[in-house]
Amino acid sequence: MSKVRIKIAIFACFVAITVVTLGAFTRLSDAGLGCPDWPGCYGFLTVPNETHELSAAKDNFPHLEVEAEKAWIEMIHRYFASFLGLLILALACIRLFKKQKTKNPNRHYYLLLLLVLFQGALGVWTVTMNLQPVIVMGHLLGGFSILALLVLLVLRLKYTTITASVTSLTCRLCYVALGVLIIQIALGGWLAANYAAPHCTGLPLCDNLQLFSWQSLFTLPEASATYEFGVLPFESRVSIHFIHRIWAVITVLMLLAACWPLLKASQNRVLRHSALVVLALVSIQVLVGAAIVHFQFPLLLTLFHNFMAAMVLLAMVRLCFFISLAQKVGVKYASIN
Numbered sequence: 001m002s003k004v005r006i007k008i009a010i011f012a013c014f015v016a017i018t019v020v021t022l023g024a025f026t027r028l029s030d031a032g033l034g035c036p037d038w039p040g041c042y043g044f045l046t047v048p049n050e051t052h053e054l055s056a057a058k059d060n061f062p063h064l065e066v067e068a069e070k071a072w073i074e075m076i077h078r079y080f081a082s083f084l085g086l087l088i089l090a091l092a093c094i095r096l097f098k099k100q101k102t103k104n105p106n107r108h109y110y111l112l113l114l115l116v117l118f119q120g121a122l123g124v125w126t127v128t129m130n131l132q133p134v135i136v137m138g139h140l141l142g143g144f145s146i147l148a149l150l151v152l153l154v155l156r157l158k159y160t161t162i163t164a165s166v167t168s169l170t171c172r173l174c175y176v177a178l179g180v181l182i183i184q185i186a187l188g189g190w191l192a193a194n195y196a197a198p199h200c201t202g203l204p205l206c207d208n209l210q211l212f213s214w215q216s217l218f219t220l221p222e223a224s225a226t227y228e229f230g231v232l233p234f235e236s237r238v239s240i241h242f243i244h245r246i247w248a249v250i251t252v253l254m255l256l257a258a259c260w261p262l263l264k265a266s267q268n269r270v271l272r273h274s275a276l277v278v279l280a281l282v283s284i285q286v287l288v289g290a291a292i293v294h295f296q297f298p299l300l301l302t303l304f305h306n307f308m309a310a311m312v313l314l315a316m317v318r319l320c321f322f323i324s325l326a327q328k329v330g331v332k333y334a335s336i337n
Helices: 001-029 050-059 068-096 107-128 133-158 168-191 235-263 268-294 299-326
Strands: none
Touching: 001 068, 001 133, 001 168, 001 299, 050 068, 050 268, 068 107, 068 133, 133 299, 168 235, 168 299, 235 268, 235 299, 268 299
């Protein structure tokens, strides 16, 4: 049963990566309101395309026009998200109804279930509140959190101990670096939710940096009928984007500071490899970010930037997990179950 659980958890990780990527594509292609209702689309389980379906959609939503392409993007994202929820429910059921005791606590499954339910609520509010930026950012962070917890679950199911000597300073640096990375992802979510990407052109600084101000940075969107394409003033979006760039520099330096000691001093291949993966992914992410600005924010490159953010997070979660194992008493690096 444990091997089945591991396989389901690994499969769920890939589905979660797909859901996060589809969510980013939905935002970037301006398809977040492709379906104005939830869980269906104009009252149907699929995008309406028949004459009678289009007529019913027009009657129920007289001020809207069905855009099939955007609606399908939104619905495909919902289908995959629903499938992921079912996989997590299956994982929880297998674990909770298993009589044999294991070292993996039930609270991990409870947390995943609660997070999936809350993520579903955020999905509803994203549509019903017309892309309110705080909700959109929360929805993005919820997707990243579910993905990270699933990867952490796989690691907990597969590995118990690791032979390595890690200093307390290195441990603290890795945990702090993970926190700094999470803040950077949140800033990226806030940038995306406010459609602030194209408002800061030029490298390495914004061409219109004179518009930056701390006051505009903390300006919240005012109430609006819809938040699609953003409602914040131009200077606020410039400030949001510029802070995202500044924190990116801080994030890179923190990740380098956390990984460098492991590359230099660690006698364990797994820790060295994990640190190298983090630094390699961060290097790619920096290059992709610069390319996005240089080529004026192409959709596919920006989508890849979102995907790489998830990969960097997972690599850092993996590194922190192995470091936490290195702090425990153990004699070997082994797989269980």
